[in-house]
Amino acid sequence: MSITHQKTLKTTVLTATALAAGSVWGKTPISVDGSDGPRLGRDYLALDEVATQDVITCLPPKENAGEEFTGIGPDQMWIVVDAVQSAKAKISFVVSDMVATDEDQILFLAASSNFLSGPAIQTDRNFDGLPTLNLDMADLQILGTYQLRPLPIQASLQETDLGKADLKLASKVTISVNLDQDLLTAQLRQGRDTFYIQAAMISATDLAEDRLNKMILSEMDTLVFVDRECPVEETKASFEANESGTVTKTPSQNSTANPNSDPNPGSKTI
Secondary structure: OOOOOOOOHHHHHHHHHHOOOOHHHHOOOOOOOOOOOOOEOOOEEEEEEEEEEOEEEEEOOOOOOOOOOOOOOOOEEEEEEOOOOOOOOEEEEEEEEEEOOOOOEEEEEEEEOOEOOOOOEOOOOOOOOOOOEOEOHHHOEEEEEEEEOOOOOOOOOOOEOOEOOOOOOEEEEEEEEEOOHHHHHHHHHOOOOEEEEEEEEEEHHHHHOOOHHHOEEEOOEEEEEEEOOOOOOOOOEEEEEOOOOOEEEOOOOOHHHOOOOOOOOOOEEO
16 A cells, blocks of 8 residues: 555654543553563564764763674764765664564654653553653654565475474564764754654554554664764764775774773774
8 A cells, every 4th residue: 555645653643642532542451462571573663773874973881881893883872973074974773573464564763852751652562661652743753654565474384404484574674864964063053962763663554544552663762963073081982884884993082091992993894
């Protein structure tokens, strides 16, 4: 089903908010099939950030944070803004793991410069700790809307010496975002440096009927944009993705202040 009406999460959220006093919101939510715990891809999504091209990311000194590149950024990623040096800066968002269904699903990647202390929408999932939509609707922006076709499900699979594969596939979606460095620089000058990101998925049928309580969500991640270089005293490590996407660990900016650091670190290819 093509989305000819171009309905976005922002407009449907406004409709759902108006229905908050309705009976559907007052019922005790239940899991989809009575399972004992939440399942990735059915009850919640995972969201990860990846430095893709011409971009430097900084690793905040969070507790237990390592200094080796794993390919995936932390839930709070600092990104250097430098329009002169990085004209084509790009980062990617990886959403996983969507389990195969027999109908079209709609995937949203949304952002806001503010977040709410409580959920903007209640969902039917009743597991403790599941993500809720906490982006500020007044500033909500949709980075991308994607239609996911049903994944094929095999009728049967052969037993092997290693075991038997699950009939249902789970997919990951990578969404690349080209950063507008000039625009980000202007926003930094206005003190607007932080954006909150969430992914949301809902069936095409539920979206058409404004049943947003059926959506599933990722955790809310944070992007903090910094001007021209990583903050020296606050950065544990930094990594740079070049034009081809190769990621290297950049020299420590505060190595002179750390007696245990390498006095001549140089770039290290991961």
